[in-house]
Amino acid sequence: MKIREEYTCPLELAHDITRGKWKPIILWQLRLGNTSLTNLERNIQSINQKMLIEQLKELMEFGMIDKRVFEGYPLKVEYFLTDRGKRMIEAITILQHIGIELMQENGMEEALREKGFIE
Amino acid sequence: MKIREEYTCPLELAHDITRGKWKPIILWQLRLGNTSLTNLERNIQSINQKMLIEQLKELMEFGMIDKRVFEGYPLKVEYFLTDRGKRMIEAITILQHIGIELMQENGMEEALREKGFIE
DNA sequence: CTGGATCCCGAATGATACTG
DNA sequence: CAGTATCATTCGGGATCCAG
Numbered sequence: 001m002k003i004r005e006e007y008t009c010p011l012e013l014a015h016d017i018t019r020g021k022w023k024p025i026i027l028w029q030l031r032l033g034n035t036s037l038t039n040l041e042r043n044i045q046s047i048n049q050k051m052l053i054e055q056l057k058e059l060m061e062f063g064m065i066d067k068r069v070f071e072g073y074p075l076k077v078e079y080f081l082t083d084r085g086k087r088m089i090e091a092i093t094i095l096q097h098i099g100i101e102l103m104q105e106n107g108m109e110e111a112l113r114e115k116g117f118i119e
Numbered sequence: 120m121k122i123r124e125e126y127t128c129p130l131e132l133a134h135d136i137t138r139g140k141w142k143p144i145i146l147w148q149l150r151l152g153n154t155s156l157t158n159l160e161r162n163i164q165s166i167n168q169k170m171l172i173e174q175l176k177e178l179m180e181f182g183m184i185d186k187r188v189f190e191g192y193p194l195k196v197e198y199f200l201t202d203r204g205k206r207m208i209e210a211i212t213i214l215q216h217i218g219i220e221l222m223q224e225n226g227m228e229e230a231l232r233e234k235g236f237i238e
Numbered sequence: 239c240t241g242g243a244t245c246c247c248g249a250a251t252g253a254t255a256c257t258g
Numbered sequence: 259c260a261g262t263a264t265c266a267t268t269c270g271g272g273a274t275c276c277a278g
Contacts, residue, residue, distance in 0.1 A: 008164040010218025045127040094210040099129025
């Protein structure tokens, strides 16, 4: 993840941090509470474990999420949003609305209906 | 700008559209009202005209901004936010707050003060 | 064996420099 | 100031490793 050195506004720093292909959807999946790697992998279309771990690590570096590692067997790790991550969710919620609107405009209502985003 | 075909949520579509290095800051600069290309170029650190035009075109394709071309001399073009772009600004405002917070945590208050973001 | 994590590498994409 | 070449970064596949 590349962070620029020259910037006009702090928003660019926040943007650099959340700019990857998978970061917003990962945060979004975490909005409902703690969850495991496997769970995330199941719930995010087309992602693979490697990508997931990479992105989670980067999100952790900037305090958007955190993880809890449980001792003993079976091995268990849970990821969850920090307060900052929760504030990020507010921004992502707006993206969600805009995305739905864009899809409706482009005749993709069918896809939206299938996944239960409308109706 | 690459738009994925497989997605879990509409938010990913909105994210794909605003993911470029320059898009959020361009929208942000437009938040205060109509402005010209030259003005944008002046107000955004390290951007060049080519990038700017490219990004503006893409933002226009997805209805985030629009432009108005004035007839006659001198030649004049103004860019401005659409309603969708204005909703996007709400998300970017959250990024701005998070960015300021991140910079404060990392001892970059000086930079913030210089540009008038704090104090 | 299972779940989590790392490494390497080629391909795709994005950003900037160059050039006429 | 548009088109193209170049350089940098991100993404994805697959092998591999570690610990219980």
